[in-house]
Amino acid sequence: MTLDWPTLLPLIFAGLMGIAILVYVVLDGFDLGIGILFAAAGDHEKDTMIAAIGPFWDANETWLVLAVGLLLVAFPMAHGVILTALYIPVFLLLVGLILRGVAFDFRAKVPTHRKARWDFAFLAGSLLAALAQGYMLGVYVLGLQTGLAAFAFGLLVAVCLAAAYAAMGAAWLIYKTEGELQQKAILWLRSALVFTVLGMGAVSLATPLASPRIFARWFVFPEMLYLAPLPILSALLFLWLWRLTFRLAETGDTHSLKPFLALAAIFTLGFLGLAWSFYPFVVPERLTIWQAASATGSLGLILVGTAFVLPVMIGATIYVYRVFGGKAADLRYD
Amino acid sequence: MDPLILSRIQFAANISFHILFPSITIALGWVLLFFKWRYNRTGDTAWMRAYFTWVKIFALSFAMGVVSGITMSFQFGTNWPGYMETVGNIAGPLLAYEVLTAFFLEAVFLGIMLFGFSRVSNGVHTLATFLVAFGTTLSAFWILALNSWMQTPTGFEMRDGVAHAVDWWAIVFNPSFPYRLIHMLLASGLTVSFLIAGFSALRFLAGDRSDSMWRALRTGVFAGAILIPVQIFVGDQHGLNTLEHQPQKVAAMEANWETRANVPLVLFAIPDEKARENRFELAIPNGASLILRHSTDGIVPGLNDYPGNHPPVFPVFWGFRIMVGVGVMMLVVSWTAGFFLWRRQTLPKPLALLMVPMALSGWVAVLAGWYTTEIGRQPWLVTGVLKTADAVGPVAGGQVAFTLAVYLVLYAVLLLAYLSVLYYLAMKAAKDGDTSPLPAVLDTPLSQPAQN
Numbered sequence: 001m002t003l004d005w006p007t008l009l010p011l012i013f014a015g016l017m018g019i020a021i022l023v024y025v026v027l028d029g030f031d032l033g034i035g036i037l038f039a040a041a042g043d044h045e046k047d048t049m050i051a052a053i054g055p056f057w058d059a060n061e062t063w064l065v066l067a068v069g070l071l072l073v074a075f076p077m078a079h080g081v082i083l084t085a086l087y088i089p090v091f092l093l094l095v096g097l098i099l100r101g102v103a104f105d106f107r108a109k110v111p112t113h114r115k116a117r118w119d120f121a122f123l124a125g126s127l128l129a130a131l132a133q134g135y136m137l138g139v140y141v142l143g144l145q146t147g148l149a150a151f152a153f154g155l156l157v158a159v160c161l162a163a164a165y166a167a168m169g170a171a172w173l174i175y176k177t178e179g180e181l182q183q184k185a186i187l188w189l190r191s192a193l194v195f196t197v198l199g200m201g202a203v204s205l206a207t208p209l210a211s212p213r214i215f216a217r218w219f220v221f222p223e224m225l226y227l228a229p230l231p232i233l234s235a236l237l238f239l240w241l242w243r244l245t246f247r248l249a250e251t252g253d254t255h256s257l258k259p260f261l262a263l264a265a266i267f268t269l270g271f272l273g274l275a276w277s278f279y280p281f282v283v284p285e286r287l288t289i290w291q292a293a294s295a296t297g298s299l300g301l302i303l304v305g306t307a308f309v310l311p312v313m314i315g316a317t318i319y320v321y322r323v324f325g326g327k328a329a330d331l332r333y334d
Numbered sequence: 335m336d337p338l339i340l341s342r343i344q345f346a347a348n349i350s351f352h353i354l355f356p357s358i359t360i361a362l363g364w365v366l367l368f369f370k371w372r373y374n375r376t377g378d379t380a381w382m383r384a385y386f387t388w389v390k391i392f393a394l395s396f397a398m399g400v401v402s403g404i405t406m407s408f409q410f411g412t413n414w415p416g417y418m419e420t421v422g423n424i425a426g427p428l429l430a431y432e433v434l435t436a437f438f439l440e441a442v443f444l445g446i447m448l449f450g451f452s453r454v455s456n457g458v459h460t461l462a463t464f465l466v467a468f469g470t471t472l473s474a475f476w477i478l479a480l481n482s483w484m485q486t487p488t489g490f491e492m493r494d495g496v497a498h499a500v501d502w503w504a505i506v507f508n509p510s511f512p513y514r515l516i517h518m519l520l521a522s523g524l525t526v527s528f529l530i531a532g533f534s535a536l537r538f539l540a541g542d543r544s545d546s547m548w549r550a551l552r553t554g555v556f557a558g559a560i561l562i563p564v565q566i567f568v569g570d571q572h573g574l575n576t577l578e579h580q581p582q583k584v585a586a587m588e589a590n591w592e593t594r595a596n597v598p599l600v601l602f603a604i605p606d607e608k609a610r611e612n613r614f615e616l617a618i619p620n621g622a623s624l625i626l627r628h629s630t631d632g633i634v635p636g637l638n639d640y641p642g643n644h645p646p647v648f649p650v651f652w653g654f655r656i657m658v659g660v661g662v663m664m665l666v667v668s669w670t671a672g673f674f675l676w677r678r679q680t681l682p683k684p685l686a687l688l689m690v691p692m693a694l695s696g697w698v699a700v701l702a703g704w705y706t707t708e709i710g711r712q713p714w715l716v717t718g719v720l721k722t723a724d725a726v727g728p729v730a731g732g733q734v735a736f737t738l739a740v741y742l743v744l745y746a747v748l749l750l751a752y753l754s755v756l757y758y759l760a761m762k763a764a765k766d767g768d769t770s771p772l773p774a775v776l777d778t779p780l781s782q783p784a785q786n
Contacts, residue, residue: 068407080416084729099744295499302431
């Protein structure tokens, strides 16, 4: 492999897209999770839960726009292949995101007696978006297969990803709230974790079994040794988090951010595993990142902009999280 | 069912729904900055009340715009893969810059603008308002650069059926871009002016005579009255630019079949593409020649010069007429209202009644104008480079029909909900008047989620 721009740029953009997807999954994951947890929350808790994500969700969702945008602009060939293959799930994702996004605003502005229906739309939208993302992940992992088995596997991953998002949402609530809601969130986190483990296990097993190429990437010497930390660390983190949930109730706020960070770390490890499995393909077994990439000149131009803008935007995002740091208070337009 | 026509309807429905909300947020951001600036300068809480009323509408419109915009970025892939495969090298960077510079700017600082007034200093809050307004405008810049490039592509070359960039300056500042950008920014300004004027007129009719109502009403009416003549001039320039670069579109706008001198301005007609003539034509002699060539014997291109390569005439002809008609109504209404507000310091009731439906006049004009220019580009998706029919994806017609049906229902419901919230907010603002609790300024809570 020679190190010239036509080789490097698609690689860089695959990395950027990976980062965008990962950041999206972690950040919007807790937004969607809180929407899913609306199913278990009491009416008086919903306002606090919304307040915990209010100032952030717009920017969080923008990472999805960036991820899809990068797929669109850097790998136009793959964009078409993946999205036409996933036509209906993508559609369901969009309907979910539309419902979630507008319900967030409508619920605060409609007359009080109509609020419940927008709360339901918020729950339904969040759940639908999470399920659709999970289904897409499942089908993508199987190399965009069709058929009953792929469909069933997609559904399994859908449920598990929704649960994983619920776990993220619960972890975020533990950080952002206090009192009764915080205690409830601990219980939510525990139930959701079971499904999260199941889902990550299912994807980890299915990926190598679905493709001999991926099997060969993982189960050979000496790569197996270098890769072993990924599953081992994930398992340890899960175990540690599970034990932590039993201590959270007594220790109060000392550890309140740790569940969220642990989950984000687990997501990152899982993501790295997937990246290793699929590299260098952007469409599994069909298109490599180089085959799908845009012209070098166009990629270069985008990279220049990205190099300037991304650090600024990350800084601005951190600033916003600091401004709205601490426990979620009533969200006020002031 | 034909996936091409269904995909076209679906994309048209989506983009029509989407454009309603950026049309509001682009200019409303600047109006909010104006309210904030007046408050900073005068310390008059009525300006801040106007700000808080309209920032809610901004938030709602922004959310509607974001979710429908995301839908579009996915539909490029789900329905139109040929588009990015052919012109991805051009469209890619423009879309990327839109997301990177503009969209992030809006999304990140929106949180502070909406909920940060009591958490950050007044200066930072004003800065956040500015950055959001700047972000929405920048967003329009990139999107219109791409759209204009699709209309009048320059600065590229074709290699193996794929467009490659040669000169980025020529791509961004392609011939129709400056006109289209200014035309659209003014259109957004007018949409917001009439929305604010109509919304305030509704408060006026509900008996509200509060300071914040008058401030908003005057802002809307006077902004509309100032912008509409500018828009008419810019629109004319844009038309002349189209005549130069896309003559077949102008021919369709004027329903002119033969290239000739002394072309009349057709006021009413049913263009018949089969017979290639206008039925029930009502026209002003030499009008089109005069407008387009500034001389009665000016030569105006005709559709028959472009067999099989001109847009469908009926929608382009009527889209243009509706846009211009609404523009004329805007001129009459805003100047009349401006006169009464300036000289009589009040509004006659019938005029206020007329201004309420005119709140949505900007939407009608924006849609009619975009239909004119987008349908006017057909049969091309990118003029001379890619035909719409060649960009559609392999998805089955039945699937597209299903998604289209759900989108249409969803959009109809959301639009209804949006308008009823506008009405509810207007009534609520009218009821509260100047007694509404003013958060942070008067130190009384205005809880966003638990609003009663």
